[in-house]
Amino acid sequence: xxxAFVIAVDGPGGAGKGELTKRLAKEFGFTLLDSGAIYRVxxxxxxxxxxAMFDEDSLVQEANVLSLSFKVEDDGVHVLLGKEDVxxxxxxxxxxxxxxxxxxxxxxRTALLERxxxxxQEPGLxxxxxxxxxxxxxxxxxxxxxxxxxxxxxxxxxxxxxAAGKEADYEQILKEITERDxxxxxxxVAPLKPAEDALLLDSTNMSIEEVFETACQYIxxxx
Ligand code: C5P
Numbered sequence: 001x002x003x004a005f006v007i008a009v010d011g012p013g014g015a016g017k018g019e020l021t022k023r024l025a026k027e028f029g030f031t032l033l034d035s036g037a038i039y040r041v042x043x044x045x046x047x048x049x050x051x052a053m054f055d056e057d058s059l060v061q062e063a064n065v066l067s068l069s070f071k072v073e074d075d076g077v078h079v080l081l082g083k084e085d086v087x088x089x090x091x092x093x094x095x096x097x098x099x100x101x102x103x104x105x106x107x108x109r110t111a112l113l114e115r116x117x118x119x120x121q122e123p124g125l126x127x128x129x130x131x132x133x134x135x136x137x138x139x140x141x142x143x144x145x146x147x148x149x150x151x152x153x154x155x156x157x158x159x160x161x162x163a164a165g166k167e168a169d170y171e172q173i174l175k176e177i178t179e180r181d182x183x184x185x186x187x188x189v190a191p192l193k194p195a196e197d198a199l200l201l202d203s204t205n206m207s208i209e210e211v212f213e214t215a216c217q218y219i220x221x222x223x
Pocket of ligand 1: 099129
């Protein structure tokens with residue numbers, strides 16, 4: 001039996017995956033999996049439990065008992081850790097850095113694999129992450145790798161922060177983005193890289209509308 005349709009969207013932070021996958025899920029009526037949120041919740045829970053981000057065994061234990069759920073509300077998808085709404089708390093830069101440290105441990109990634117695959121259900125799934133097309137859903141019907149230059153990604157992030165009324169230093173953001181990329185691209189297991197059969201989209205000089213239209217046209221050729 002043909003497995004449920006998966007649109008795997010991978011790429012570095014700030015390339016526009018979040019906005020693209022949200023629009024694609026709406027367009028095709030598919031469920032959305034934000035896999036980065038899972039690593040972020042694990043990092044947040046680990047921090048609260050006083051664990052060190054290098055302590056792989058304890059992180060695996062935490063991953064195995066992690067009570068994580070997504071809830072669709074009027075204002076978007078909310079992320080819950082137990083009963084606590086951690087949607088905002090997991091989005092800090094510090095927690096993002098911790099998430100990428102947690103995500104570098106091979107056994108932590110294995111512990112989270114089935115949890116991610118369980119999202120593959122009819123009518124279909126849009127999966128947002130770093131290894132959706134390479135590791136989690138290697139047989140996805142559509143794979144897209146969305147990239148953009150670090151400078152453009154830093155500028156977008158700066159604008160997002162400023163719009164949220166937060167302080168945003170461009171040089172600092174660029175440094176953090178570059179360091180996180182480095183860790184994500186160079187880890188031994190599931191490094192950030194395009195699947196061989198992925199459509200490469202460089203959004204450096206594209207608007208979100210152009211990215212969305214290009215992706216939709218490509219996806220329709222695969223349906
Ligand atoms: O996408 P987001 O910035 O929320 O992801 C946070 C971190 O989680 C990333 O920097 C990356 O290290 C890790 N991650 C991952 N694999 C995924 C999704 C996220 O390793 N599929």
